[in-house]
Amino acid sequence: MAKTVLQKEIERLRKAERRFLKAQLNRQPTKLDHFLEEKIPPKLESTLDAAFAKAFYLIFSKGSWLISKTYSEDKLVREFTLAAFELDELGGSRQMRGFKRRATKTGTAHTIVSAVAGLTMGIFGGMLPDIVLFNALVLRNIYQIAMKYGYSYDTDEERKFILRIIEAAISDGDELIKANKEINQLIRSNLADDDSTIEERIDKAAMALAHALLLMKFVQKIPVIGVVGGASDFIYMERISDYAVLKYQRRFLVDQMRLGRK
Numbered sequence: 001m002a003k004t005v006l007q008k009e010i011e012r013l014r015k016a017e018r019r020f021l022k023a024q025l026n027r028q029p030t031k032l033d034h035f036l037e038e039k040i041p042p043k044l045e046s047t048l049d050a051a052f053a054k055a056f057y058l059i060f061s062k063g064s065w066l067i068s069k070t071y072s073e074d075k076l077v078r079e080f081t082l083a084a085f086e087l088d089e090l091g092g093s094r095q096m097r098g099f100k101r102r103a104t105k106t107g108t109a110h111t112i113v114s115a116v117a118g119l120t121m122g123i124f125g126g127m128l129p130d131i132v133l134f135n136a137l138v139l140r141n142i143y144q145i146a147m148k149y150g151y152s153y154d155t156d157e158e159r160k161f162i163l164r165i166i167e168a169a170i171s172d173g174d175e176l177i178k179a180n181k182e183i184n185q186l187i188r189s190n191l192a193d194d195d196s197t198i199e200e201r202i203d204k205a206a207m208a209l210a211h212a213l214l215l216m217k218f219v220q221k222i223p224v225i226g227v228v229g230g231a232s233d234f235i236y237m238e239r240i241s242d243y244a245v246l247k248y249q250r251r252f253l254v255d256q257m258r259l260g261r262k
Contacts, residue, residue, distance in 0.1 A: 004262040009096050010253055017246050024176055024239070045210050048131070052206035055135040056163070060198075064154060067140045076147040084150065091261070099252060103148045103245045138166060138237065142244045149248045156198050157191045163201035169243035170212040170236055187251045212236065
């Protein structure tokens with residue numbers, strides 16, 4: 001029996017997720033990583049942790065509306081409405097894949113912006129200002145990816161989902177596997193089933209970011225040489241973008257199944 005359009009898209013998604021997980025699980029520390037670990041001040045990770053958490057609290061409490069002013073929400077709503085209409089009318093693979101294609105373009109654009117911003121901060125040794133900018137770009141990116149799939153971003157449920165995506169995307173090993181399973185379970189059931197608090201999710205995402213970027217942010221404190229650390233923004237923005245597209249694509253396909261699409 002021939003597979004339906006939705007079944008084919010789900011199969012593509014599963015393969016893409018397996019490739020992402022395999023790539024992250026196969027990463028190994030370099031000799032430079034081991035060398036830098038010996039040079040890092042003991043309190044730097046806790047300083048980074050606090051800085052990332054503070055940036056999330058600041059943006060969620062006062063900055064999300066500012067971020068939304070940097071792009072046209074009306075345009076994104078119109079784009080999704082038109083894409084959903086075409087999917088309902090035509091229901092083909094091209095229409096289904098169009099959602100991921102448009103979301104991926106958003107992630108690519110933000111990766112480039114993050115690289116430029118990170119490199120600029122790295123040249124001048126700007127570590128803490130870069131953290132605020134990086135968090136803002138990450139959230140701006142995911143907000144737009146969410147809207148391209150027809151989802152909001154300004155409720156606690158959605159914010160917790162976004163923070164889970166950030167945490168999982170930059171995690172490694174067992175932490176990545178565990179976080180990915182929890183996200184998929186929430187997608188299968190309901191985001192409202194997440195009984196954690198927004199504060200808990202902010203703390204976990206901040207800790208994951210601080211641990212993942214510790215080495216490169218240490219290097220970024222050093223003017224000129226810090227350009228190497230600033231480049232880490234590009235690497236992690238790309239990982240978060242790729243993973244966010246995968247999770248919103250999964251969520252979209254699950255919702256299409258619930259609507260009875262074949």
